[in-house]
Amino acid sequence: MNIIEIKNLSHRFADSTLGLENINLTIREGTFVIIAGQNGSGKTTLLKHLNGLLLPTAGTIRLAGRTVSENLVKARQMVGMVFQDADSQIVGETVCDDVAFGPENLCVDRNEVKRRVSKSLKIVGMLDFKDQKPHLLSGGEKRRLAIAGILAMEPKVLVFDEPFSSLDYPGVKQILKQIVSLHRSGHTIFVAAHDLEKVIAHADRLVIMKEGKVVKDGIPSQLLGELETFGIREPCASRLGMEVPSWLN
Numbered sequence: 001m002n003i004i005e006i007k008n009l010s011h012r013f014a015d016s017t018l019g020l021e022n023i024n025l026t027i028r029e030g031t032f033v034i035i036a037g038q039n040g041s042g043k044t045t046l047l048k049h050l051n052g053l054l055l056p057t058a059g060t061i062r063l064a065g066r067t068v069s070e071n072l073v074k075a076r077q078m079v080g081m082v083f084q085d086a087d088s089q090i091v092g093e094t095v096c097d098d099v100a101f102g103p104e105n106l107c108v109d110r111n112e113v114k115r116r117v118s119k120s121l122k123i124v125g126m127l128d129f130k131d132q133k134p135h136l137l138s139g140g141e142k143r144r145l146a147i148a149g150i151l152a153m154e155p156k157v158l159v160f161d162e163p164f165s166s167l168d169y170p171g172v173k174q175i176l177k178q179i180v181s182l183h184r185s186g187h188t189i190f191v192a193a194h195d196l197e198k199v200i201a202h203a204d205r206l207v208i209m210k211e212g213k214v215v216k217d218g219i220p221s222q223l224l225g226e227l228e229t230f231g232i233r234e235p236c237a238s239r240l241g242m243e244v245p246s247w248l249n
């Protein structure tokens with residue numbers, strides 16, 4: 001099934017900047033997609049259309065067959081977004097409250113909220129932190145908390161915008177492990193990145209953006225040689241003619 005169908009999507013900001021220009025993209029459910037491109041190429045703008053945080057100024061975007069702009073509540077639930085700045089996503093007094101916030105807002109019943117909170121914290125390995133104050137967590141833990149908050153909404157699609165920025169090596173490995181395991185459990189995954197080294201070994205599809213347009217779209221291993229043309233660093237192994245290894249090994 002095609003979980004996402006984007007047709008002739010353009011987005012012009014209020015100040016008349018053209019953020020996206022005529023994007024066409026069809027994504028099958030369960031695909032691991034990397035959206036790559038230099039800073040300012042339109043990655044975040046595109047991803048914000050997946051759950052209606054931004055609406056197209058031309059064209060359409062469909063999620064599981066339904067137009068996003070006409071089904072905003074459903075789109076917010078189906079597409080979970082983890083942004084770069086995990087701090088700004090924290091809303092609860094405790095880790096537990098924070099994860100409960102999303103499903104409570106959807107008016108999910110109390111026992112079901114509890115079940116989802118435990119399940120989500122368990123998935124990200126943070127059950128032991130449940131009574132902690134979120135602002136005392138490390139950067140990596142905050143990002144895992146943000147992921148748990150999203151999982152509690154039971155989304156089908158998970159979007160990670162620059163998930164590795166400002167994390168240390170163990171932090172990167174932990175988040176990557178989460179992303180890969182969420183993909184294995186059947187979620188459709190989007191990762192926006194300007195540096196592909198850490199994720200490319202796990203992706204099924206690579207979409208390269210430049211100046212608000214999709215300029216390449218294909219199988220990652222077949223596009224590696226062209227990355228530098230678009231201002232994206234080619235992974236070291238690939239430059240040496242080798243297959244890019246997973247960071248999890």
Ligand SMILES: Nc1ncnc2c1ncn2[C@@H]1O[C@H](COP(=O)(O)OP(=O)(O)O)[C@@H](O)[C@H]1O
Pocket residue numbers: 013014015017018019037038039040041042043044045046
């Ligand atoms: N709210 C906004 N108003 C006007 N221009 C914006 C706004 N948000 C982003 N842009 C512009 O849109 C372009 C794409 O930005 P963005 O999607 O954030 O790129 P990326 O995530 O690839 O770094 C940039 O030129 C950026 O300056």
Ligand SMILES: [Mg+2]
Pocket residue numbers: 043044045161
């Ligand atoms: Mg961005």
